[in-house]
Amino acid sequence: MRPTQITGRLWVLREAAGRLYNDIDTDMIFHNRYLHITEVTQMGPYALDNLKGWEDFARRARPGDLIMAGSNFGAGSSRQQAVDCFHALGIAAIIAESFGAIYKRNAINSGLPLVTFPGLTEVASRFESGDIVTVDFCTGALIRNGVERFQAQPFSKVQLEIYQAGNLFEYGKAVTG
Amino acid sequence: MGKTMIQKLFAAHTAPEASVEPGDIIWLDLDVRTARDFGGANVVQNYREHYGDAPVADPTRTFFTFDLVAPPSNIPYANNQQLCREWARSQGIRVYDVNAGIGSHVAIEEGLVHAGDTFVGTDSHLNLLGAMGAFGQGMGDQDIAFAFKSGRTWFEVPPTMKVVLQGTLRAPGTARDLTLAVLQRLGADGALGRAIEFHGPAIEALDLAGRITLASQVTEMGGLIGFPISEAIPSSLLPDHDADYIESIEIDITELEPLIACPPNPANVHPVRELAGKRIDSVFLGSCTNGRFEDFAAVAAIVKGQQLAPHVMATVVPATRRVYAQLLASGVLETLFEAGFIISNPGCGGCASGHLGMTGKGEVQVSTSNRNFPGKQGAGQTYLASPVTAAWSALRGEITVPEVRA
Structure with a gap:
């Protein structure tokens, strides 16, 4: 079984003005000039390299880190690479006010934990890059630096099942034999 | 229910x-x-x-x-x-x-x-x-x-929102302007995770090309799918009168003026008149949003017998080989060529970075494509508008409010 509670170092994606980034689209996450790449292991260096102020994210991130963003994270195209580049870096989860619909599917299907946190924008000032955050996928409970508690949404049933199976392919085999 | x-x-x-x-x-x-x-x-x-x-x-x-x-x-x-x-x-x-x-x-x-x-x-x-x-x-x-x-x-199964478009589209307004009006109202995530049904007389009056323009931009509203409710829908699929909608909104397009989406995203919609006079460098006509024969025919009707502004590089990319054939047979292609357009083979054109027609730093482009996120079409700035607005802008060399010819 994969862990349903994880703890990691947080990256809060903010604009230069300090606001939580909204509407980060898939061209900012993984620009279309790299779409010829088919090996997941080669996608890491390009993660967020078209997001203003975060061009060097891939060099600063470490396996096990968490990402936090505003609403509609992953808007835009259907490219799987915008999810796979975070797998390549070993990102443990992405926490956001909301996610683009196709992006959400792609992440769920590949077993990348997405945590939807309605109301995050109002409490975003409580979080800083470097915070240590614990998140429970089953309950949605989120704890900052071991003391401050927040409530995000738990995984949906299908999300948890695919996450535990590993990916859509294994889930499909388990469900349909 | x-x-x-x-x-x-x-x-x-x-x-x-x-x-x-x-x-x-x-x-x-x-x-x-x-x-x-x-x-x-x-x-x-x-x-x-x-x-x-x-x-x-x-x-x-x-x-x-x-x-x-x-x-x-x-x-x-x-x-x-x-x-x-x-x-x-x-x-x-x-x-x-x-x-x-x-x-x-x-x-x-x-x-x-x-x-x-x-x-x-x-x-x-x-x-x-x-x-x-x-x-x-x-x-x-x-x-x-x-x-x-x-x-x-x-x-x-997504929830459905109902968007009712009241009024009638009048020239120089196009399906793209109607679409931009919906984007202006909903924003980039107004339909996040939802299906949309578009109802109303303005929707019923759209042809297939117009319905494609509208439906293609549902992605930019955050939505999963949009159904313009028209005669094209088999009766077995038409929504029930007591169907349950998560939200219903009404938009009146009677006074609709030409609209344009400014950088940095397709929902940043303004009236064209607010940007009138802004010098442009290039124009792109095409994409899955406005790459139909009807879109290019509308452009040809405006530029016929005229030359594009000399400093404007303008590209036409038909959606398909069949559209290309229609352009050839109808004489639209010749009209566009003579006005100065670059005519490309069918496809997605400038939507694929590294392919046809990238923009350089400082370049201002008016495009009938569907996205203008930073870096999407290159290093320049992309403004999204109707084929009609793009045609007038290409002729004048600046963002131009389209006129209605008598």
Whole structure:
């Protein structure tokens, strides 16, 4: 079984003005000039390299880190690479006010934990890059630096099942034999 | 309680006993499964990794459509296309190759999709098939590899919002201006995770090209699919009168003026007059949003007998080979050529970075394409507008409010 509670170092994606980034689209996450790449292991260096102020994210991130963003994270195209580049870096989860619909599917299907946190924008000032955050996928409970508690949404049933199976392919085999 | 259109369409594609209320997870039967040159090679790779040489569920319902880097402008994309071709051959899958045009439009023209069908592929604008009453959906390469093998996938039934368009579209307003008005109202995430039904007299009056323009931009509203409710929808799919909507809004387009989406995103909509006089460097006409014959014919009617501003580089990219043929036969192509347009082969054109018509730093482009996110079409600034606004702007060399000729 994969862990349903994880703890990691947080990256809060903010604009230069300090606001939580909204509407980060898939061209900012993984620009279309790299779409010829088919090996997941080669996608890491390009993660967020078209997001203003975060061009060097891939060099600063470490396996096990968490990402936090505003609403509609992953808007835009259907490219799987915008999810796979975070797998390549070993990102443990992405926490956001909301996610683009196709992006959400792609992440769920590949077993990348997405945590939807309605109301995050109002409490975003409580979080800083470097915070240590614990998140429970089953309950949605989120704890900052071991003391401050927040409530995000738990995984949906299908999300948890695919996450535990590993990916859509294994889930499909388990469900349909 | 009655059902919305998406509920009826989904009910016809899942187990008879399955509940199709918003939030329910269903197994959705997929009538057609496709991949294109973006994502296609990744689909093949995922397929081989998980299924080896096993045959796809049904090669007659599985297709490749190469439309983005067509023909390929670099070796990695050429390699990916060739990998897909060879795998398709081994599987007995038909390839609509780099000469065909945009996959979603080819699917409509070639009769690969019909009203009431479900159709998936690696193109986030496949939901434009809502224009003809089909459920089109862009998906990632794992989803599509799974769909190739199983012919179905899991799907969460979305809630439906109802958008009623009151009034009548009047020149110089176009379907694109109506679409921009909806984007202005909903914003980039106003339909997040939802299906939309577009109702009202202004919708019923749209032709297929206009409905495609509207449905294609539902992605930019955050929505899954938009159905313009028109005569094209079979009565068995029409929403019930007591259907349950998560939200209903009304937009009156009687006083609609030409609109334009400014950087940095397609929902940053302003009246064209606020930007009138801004000098432009280039114009792009095409894409899955405005690449139909009707879009180019409207441009030709404006530029006929005139020359584009000398400093403006303007490109025409027909959606498909069939659109190209219509342009040739009707004389529209000749009119555009004589006015000074660059005429390209069919495809997605400037939507694929590294391909045709990138913008340079400081360049200002008016485009009928569908996205203007930073860096999408290059280093310049992209303004999204109707073919009519783009034509007038190309003639004057600056963003121009279109005039109505007597």
